Amino acid sequence: MSEPAIRIASMNKYYGNFHALKDIDLTVAPGEKVVICGPSGSGKSTLIRCINRLEEHQSGTIAVMGTVLDDNVDHIDEIRRDAGMVFQNFNLFPHMTVLENCTLAPVLARKIDRAEAEATAMKYLERVKIPEQAHKYPGELSGGQQQRVAIARALCMSPKIMLFDEPTSALDPEMISEVLDVMVGLAQEGMTMVCVTHEMGFARQVADRVIFMADGEIIEQGSPAEFFNNPRNERAKAFLSQVLGH
Amino acid sequence: MSFAADFPKDSAFNKAKARYFATPTDAVVSALFAAFAVWILWSLANWALLHAVFGANQRDACMATEGACWSVVSTRWRIVLFGLYPFEEQWRSAIACVVMVVVAALSCVPWFWSARRLPPLWIAGFAIFYVLMRGGWFGLREVTEQNWGGLSLTIFIFAAVSLLGMPLAIVFALLRRSDLPWIARTMALVIDVIRSLPLLSIMFTFAIVMPFVLPDWAIGDKLYRVIVGYALFFACYQAEIIRGGMQALPAGQEEAAKALGLTYWHRIGYIVLPQAFRNALPPTINQFVITFKETSLVTIIGFFDVMASGRAASGNADWNFATIEMYVFVALIFFVFVFTLSRYGAYLERRLGVGRR
Numbered sequence: 001m002s003e004p005a006i007r008i009a010s011m012n013k014y015y016g017n018f019h020a021l022k023d024i025d026l027t028v029a030p031g032e033k034v035v036i037c038g039p040s041g042s043g044k045s046t047l048i049r050c051i052n053r054l055e056e057h058q059s060g061t062i063a064v065m066g067t068v069l070d071d072n073v074d075h076i077d078e079i080r081r082d083a084g085m086v087f088q089n090f091n092l093f094p095h096m097t098v099l100e101n102c103t104l105a106p107v108l109a110r111k112i113d114r115a116e117a118e119a120t121a122m123k124y125l126e127r128v129k130i131p132e133q134a135h136k137y138p139g140e141l142s143g144g145q146q147q148r149v150a151i152a153r154a155l156c157m158s159p160k161i162m163l164f165d166e167p168t169s170a171l172d173p174e175m176i177s178e179v180l181d182v183m184v185g186l187a188q189e190g191m192t193m194v195c196v197t198h199e200m201g202f203a204r205q206v207a208d209r210v211i212f213m214a215d216g217e218i219i220e221q222g223s224p225a226e227f228f229n230n231p232r233n234e235r236a237k238a239f240l241s242q243v244l245g246h
Numbered sequence: 247m248s249f250a251a252d253f254p255k256d257s258a259f260n261k262a263k264a265r266y267f268a269t270p271t272d273a274v275v276s277a278l279f280a281a282f283a284v285w286i287l288w289s290l291a292n293w294a295l296l297h298a299v300f301g302a303n304q305r306d307a308c309m310a311t312e313g314a315c316w317s318v319v320s321t322r323w324r325i326v327l328f329g330l331y332p333f334e335e336q337w338r339s340a341i342a343c344v345v346m347v348v349v350a351a352l353s354c355v356p357w358f359w360s361a362r363r364l365p366p367l368w369i370a371g372f373a374i375f376y377v378l379m380r381g382g383w384f385g386l387r388e389v390t391e392q393n394w395g396g397l398s399l400t401i402f403i404f405a406a407v408s409l410l411g412m413p414l415a416i417v418f419a420l421l422r423r424s425d426l427p428w429i430a431r432t433m434a435l436v437i438d439v440i441r442s443l444p445l446l447s448i449m450f451t452f453a454i455v456m457p458f459v460l461p462d463w464a465i466g467d468k469l470y471r472v473i474v475g476y477a478l479f480f481a482c483y484q485a486e487i488i489r490g491g492m493q494a495l496p497a498g499q500e501e502a503a504k505a506l507g508l509t510y511w512h513r514i515g516y517i518v519l520p521q522a523f524r525n526a527l528p529p530t531i532n533q534f535v536i537t538f539k540e541t542s543l544v545t546i547i548g549f550f551d552v553m554a555s556g557r558a559a560s561g562n563a564d565w566n567f568a569t570i571e572m573y574v575f576v577a578l579i580f581f582v583f584v585f586t587l588s589r590y591g592a593y594l595e596r597r598l599g600v601g602r603r
Binding site: 052053054077078080081083084085087089091092093094095104105108109110150153154157 | 499
C-alpha cells in the first residue's frame with residue numbers, strides 16, 4: 001500500500017491543563033474525502049489545525065505526505081505547502097487584490113515566475129467562476145465570492161491535500177451552495193480532502209468516510225451510509241437528530 | 247432639524263440662518279461672537295500688515311510704529327535658517343537643506359516605496375548633505391558640526407532620527423511580540439524604561455555621559471550621539487504604535503499566511519507590517535509631528551536649531567524689542583513643515599483606504 005496522505009497516531013493536544021484532543025488515530029488515504037463533524041467544542045477544528053501546525057500537538061505523531069511534523073521549520077513549511085487550507089472567515093489579505101492574494105505564496109514560497117503564477121491564478125479563478133473579479137479587493141466581494149477566492153488561493157500552491165475548516169459556517173444561506181459546488185467539483189477531480197463541516201448533504205454526496213468527534217475524541221467513523229442511516233453511538237444519534245431534524 | 251426643513255431652498259443664506267440665527271438667543275450669541283472675531287482680525291491685520299515695517303535694516307522706523315517689526319526678520323533671517331554657519335559658506339547650508347527636503351518629498355511618492363529605491367535615495371541624500379555641510383572635500387572649507395545650525399540642522403536631525411528610528415521601531419515591535427517569553431519581556435522592559443525617561447535627560451546622557459562610557463573610536467561627534475539617543479527614544483514610542491497596529495489584525499491573517507507556507511519574514515513583510523502600518527497611520531503621523539517639534543530640545547546641549555537661532559537672532563541689544571515678531575516667523579516655519587506633514591498623512595489615509603475592509 002502506498003504512503004497515506006495523512007497519518008496521525010496517538011496524538012494528544014492540551015491547552016494548559018485542558019485535554020483538547022485525546023489519543024487521536026486517523027489515517028487518510030490519497031484521494032480520500034473525509035468529513036469531520038461533531039458538536040461545537042468537540043475538537044474538530046483543533047484537529048484539522050494540528051495537521052498544518054496552526055496548533056501544536058504535545059505527543060504522538062502527525063505525518064503529511066510522508067513528512068513527519070516536528071519542530072523543524074523546513075518540515076513545517078513543506079507540510080504547509082502540501083496541504084492547502086480554507087478557513088471559516090476566508091482570511092483573504094484585504095490590502096491585496098484577488099489576483100495578488102492568489103499569486104503571493106506561489107511567487108514567494110514556491111519561487112514561481114510571476115507571469116506563470118498569474119496564469120495559474122487565472123486558471124483557478126475561472127474554475128471557481130470569478131475570473132472577472134481578479135483585480136478587485138476582497139472587501140468588494142460577497143462572502144461566497146471571498147470563500148471561492150480563498151479556495152482558488154489555496155489551489156494555486158498545487159496542494160496535494162485540502163483542509164477545510166467550516167468553510168460555509170460564516171456564509172449567508174444563499175451563498176452556501178456556490179461554495180459547496182466548488183468543493184464537490186474538487187472532490188470529483190480526486191483531491192484528497194479533510195472537511196470540518198455541518199453540511200450533511202455535502203457529506204452524503206462526496207465523503208468516503210464520516211468521522212464523528214465529541215469531547216476531543218473520535219467516537220464513531222464509517223461510510224456516510226452507515227453513519228447517517230445507522231449511527232451506533234448515542235451522542236452521534238443525538239447530534240444527527242439535531243442537524244438533520246429540521 | 248425640522249426647522250431647517252421649512253426652508254426648501256438650500257441656499258447659503260438659509261443655511262446660515264438655520265444654523266446661527268434659529269432663535270433670538272442664537273442670534274445674539276452669534277452676533278456677539280462675530281463682532282469679537284472681526285475685532286480680533288482687525289487688530290491683527292493692523293498690527294501685522296497695516297502698521298508693520300517690512301524692509302531690512304529699518305530699526306528706527308520700527309521704533310516709531312506700533313505695528314509689527316518684520317524688519318527684524320528681513321534683516322536677520324539668515325541666522326534663523328543657518329545658525330552659526332559661516333556667512334560666506336551659507337549657500338552650502340541652503341543647498342543641503344533643499345536636498346534634504348527634496349529627498350523627503352521624493353520618498354513620499356509611491357513610486358519610491360521599494361527596498362531598491364528608498365535606501366539609495368536616502369543614502370545619496372545624507373551623503374550630499376554631509377559633504378556640503380561638513381566640507382573638507384572638493385575644495386570646500388571645513389565646517390564642523392558644532393557650527394551647524396538653524397533650519398538645516400533641525401531638518402537634518404529630524405530626518406536622521408526618523409530614518410534611524412523607524413527600522414529600529416520595527417525591530418523593537420517584532421521582538422516585543424516574540425514567541426520567546428524572555429525576549430518579549432526584556433524588550434517590553436527596555437521600551438518601558440526608555441519611555442519613562444524624559445527626552446531631555448536622554449539627550450543629556452548621550453551628549454555628556456556617553457563619552458566617559460564608550461571606547462574612543464565609538465564616541466563620534468556630540469551631534470551624532472544625540473541623534474542616536476533621540477532615535478532610540480523615537481523607536482520605543484513608534485514600536486508601541488506599530489504593535490498596536492499589529493494587534494488590530496485578526497489572528498486569521500497570520501494563520502492564512504502560515505497555511506500558505508510563507509516564511510516568518512514573508513509573513514511579516516507582506517502581510518503583517520503593511521496592514522499594521524495602515525492601521526497605525528494616524529498615530530504614526532502624530533509621532534513624526536511631535537518628533538519634528540521636539541528637535542528644539544537639542545538647544546539644551548548647545549546646538550542652535552531653528553528655534554534657538556530665532557531667539558539668538560532677536561536677542562541682541564539692537565533688536566530685542568522685536569522678539570515676538572521673530573517667534574512668529576519661527577512658528578510659521580514650524581507650521582509649514584508640520585502642516586505639510588499632516589496633509590500628507592491625510593493623503594496617505596485616503597490612498598491606503600483605511601476604512602476599506
